[in-house]
Amino acid sequence: MNTMKYDVIVCGAGIVGMATALALVRAGVNVALLAPRRAPEPMQGEQYHARVYAISEASQAFLASLGIWDAMPQERVTEVDAMQVNGDRDGQVVLHAWQAAKPHLAWIVESGEIERALFQALTIYGLPWINDTMQAWQPGQVTTADGATLQAQLFIGADGARSPLRSAAGMAHSKKDYGDKGLVTHLTCEKPHMNTAYQWFCNHHVLAFLPMPDTSEGHQVSLVWSVDDATADRFLQMDEATLALTLPQALDQVAQGCLGKLSVRSRLHGFPLTLEKAQMAASGVALVGDAAHRVHPLAGQGLNLGLGDVKVLAQTLNQKEAFRSYGELRVLERYARARAADVMAMRVATDGLYQLFSRELPALPLLRNAGMRLVQQLPWVKRQLIAGASGL
Ligand SMILES: Cc1cc2nc3c(=O)[nH]c(=O)nc-3n(C[C@H](O)[C@H](O)[C@H](O)COP(=O)(O)OP(=O)(O)OC[C@H]3O[C@@H](n4cnc5c(N)ncnc54)[C@H](O)[C@@H]3O)c2cc1C
Structure with a gap:
């Protein structure tokens, strides 16, 4: 089989991988994508993709700069104008976009719609897409599952949390299992969501309702419920009729109508x-992306962090000195250094919140709810929270 040569090869074609390839091809880099090539299916009418993401202001601006934002059907994108965060007692923080002089706090978008827009853009740019998977790596070269040899100065691992490229290249990796699962589905709700994202931090679980477009069945929200594995598995194993009865009852115990x-x-x-x-x-x-870091979804920031990586990596590669190669460690260390603070901050924030609401210490419920009540009284702190979540 022939050996193919590029300057850069991106392994993985999730949202982060496709966005990386698009950012680089737009900058004139000789880049190819190595991943199974599947055109994302369009959803008809009132059908919605199972996965949705809360897209931050920084990610929205980045996707817009790639020409992706306006390519998505805007009637399927829901603006988030407020967030209501509830504690497990009387603590509550409500954040409004106007409190930070912003038109919106975030946007809820289906994964499939972002993927479709990226796939179309890559097709228009004629990006070489090698429909295969990475199997083995050695410096400057990978071998694919079909036995092809691909050479490049730089291989970018956008191949998800289990990253085969990361393992093959022997890169350090640490993992802590929360022993929880994130349950996701879409719900019809009786009352309008008012473009508000609702969240409840309870002992050992976090419930979120994300606003979605209204349908002929009624108003709609997307559920993200992080619960322990045993509870999650119980719901996942239920037949449709039992789930239809049991899940709304369980959610209502927390959301209180x-x-x-x-x-x-x-x-x-x-x-x-x-x-x-x-x-x-x-x-x-x-x-x-997830090949580099994975965080608890309680802040809805995993993909936003990944898109931040893409933006900084593309900038770093575009600004490298002409005499350096794309794969030179000195160039890539600039990227790693530039991302270190954001990745660390998100790890500390999400894991810290998770620990705060999962510890059994007797005084903690009182303290965390009192803390939320205090934040609710402090406009300056609220503005900082909004600025943090917008990723700017
Ligand atoms: C319940 C839940 C809710 C979430 N909600 C949010 C949210 O609201 N906002 C947000 O920002 N984030 C959210 N996240 C995080 C988000 O889902 C991830 O951060 C994001 O999907 C990671 O994208 P990725 O492209 O890096 O990885 P992936 O989507 O995992 O893509 C990896 C790709 O690599 C390919 N691949 C794998 N192996 C190979 C190989 N050997 N060769 C070539 N290709 C390969 C795969 O086929 C896949 O296409 C949530 C996560 C969970 C679990």
């Missing part, structure tokens, strides 16, 4: 939750 009567609209999916961190750069290899 906040959005009125709830009913399940779509299949329930479960995702294991972990805290992971990897060495982001080595000679000839850089990692982006």
Whole structure:
């Protein structure tokens, strides 16, 4: 089989991998994508992709700069204008976009719609897409599952939390299993969500309702419920009829009728939750997205962190000195250094919040709810919280 040569090869075609390839091809880099090539299916009418993401202001601006934002059907994108965060007693923090003089706090977008827009853009740019998977790596070269040899100065691992490239290149990686799963599905709700994202931090679990477009069945929210594995598995194993009865009852115990009567609209999916961190750069290899880090979804920031990697890596590669190669460790270390603070801050914030609401110490419920009540009284702190979540 022939050996193919590029300057840069991106392994993995999730949102982060496709965004990396697009950012580089737009900058004129000789880049190829190595991943199974599947055109994301369009959803018809009132059907919605199972996965949705809260997209921060920084990610929205980045996707817009790539020409992706306006390519998505805007009627499927929901603006988040407020966030209501509830503690497990009387603590509550409500953040409004106007409190930080912003038009919106975030946007809820289906994964499939971002993927479709990225896939179309890559097709228009004629990006070489090698429909295969990475199997083995050695400096400057990978071998694919079909036995092809690909050479490049730089291989970018955008191949997800289990990153085969990270393992093959022997890059350091640590992982903590939360012993929880994130349950996701879409719900019909009786009351309008008012473009508000609702969240309840309870002892050992976090519940979120994310606003989605209204449908002929009624108002709609997307559920993200992080619960312990045993509870999650119990719901995941239920037949449709039992789930339709049991899940709304369980959610209502927490949400207390906040959005009125709830009913399940779509299949329930479960995702294991972990805290992971990897060495982001080595000679000839850089990692982006979940290959580089994974955080608890309680802040809805994992993909936003990954898109931040893409933006900084593309800038670093574009600004490198002409005499250096794309894979030179000195260049890639600039990228790793530039990302270290943001990745660390998100790990500390998400894991800290998780620990605060999962510890059994007797005084903690009192303290954390009192803390929330205090934040609710402090406009300056609220503005800092909004600025932190916007990723700018
Ligand atoms: C319940 C839940 C809710 C979440 N909500 C949010 C949210 O609201 N906002 C947010 O910002 N983030 C959220 N996240 C985080 C977000 O889902 C991830 O951070 C994001 O999907 C990571 O994207 P990725 O492209 O890095 O990885 P992936 O989506 O895992 O993509 C990896 C790709 O690599 C490919 N691949 C694997 N092996 C190979 C190989 N050997 N060769 C080539 N290709 C390969 C795979 O086929 C896949 O396409 C949430 C996560 C969970 C679990």
